[in-house]
Amino acid sequence: MLPVYRTLLYATDLSSNAAHAFRHALALARRFEARIHILHVLPEVEPAVLNFVATVMGEERLADMELDHKDEVRQEIRMRLEAFAREEIGDPNEGATLVSEIHVRHGNPVARILSEADEIDADLIVLGSHGKGRLHYTFLGSVAEKVLHRSKRPVLVVPLG
Template sequence: MNTFNHIVVAYDGQDESQAALRTGIDLSKQLASRLTVVHVYQEEHVMHTKGVQPVIPSAPANGYLTDNLQNYPVAPDPSHQLDQTHTQHDYFDNADQIVSRIKMKMDENQAIGEIEILSGSPSDAILNYAEEINADLIVMGSRDSGGLKKLLFGGVSDKVSHNSAISVLIAK
């Protein structure tokens, strides 16, 4: 029988990962295992609009466009562009909320563990981190994607379970 000395739980705040966190906490307590909860920040999804030109011309001072286009949306003023620093700051505010939720759930269940914020592709980050710390088990939720989307892109849990050398438990 496998011994699970170190359990990694993937958490993104969705209902499915809530189930994974509950399962990971329960297992770590029952097996007296070390627990690490990871949240992955996808850097490629950072929004920044530098260099993006508006598709629709900016509105004149009166707020209406000419040529009878007043019912169409007005593109944002390019002078009010976001920069990467601002967006990363927003992310870290969100990460604080995620960490708070994880800590609250761990406290409710009298569980002791670590929390790590990772960046990159979720499946790659989870796999690399679990291997790096010599984890014995990865616990994650399974999100039911639409048929075509799942077929074309696959889910994070699918990618992790298919590419992991470490045991993976999908909590539902």
């Protein structure tokens, strides 16, 4: 039996060429009458950086700033993703039927993509992969590669320029 895709998770880093991967998600959504969940993960700040900033600013002031700005940043990214989806889809009526929800989360990108896919019971995860070269992958790995290896769900990795 051929797979049927009803729920797609499109994960984006908001890079300038991420629209290429979104177009693949759109094509699949149109073909299968599927719904797309758009996800952007805000990575957590490294503890060493936080410690340095806390030392310079003071812990209380940093904590207040983090609380104030997390919601602002999340809302700004949500608005950017909504505008991005509207522009790529073109037709506002079709947009309402294709994009189910926009999620902006904090945390480890790989873990959040996989947990979000489980939470929405995604039939397919769609994400782009940036070609960084062999040395980069050897030492750091990539989000797409890690999702591909850890996912129990099908993953479509679209090479980005």
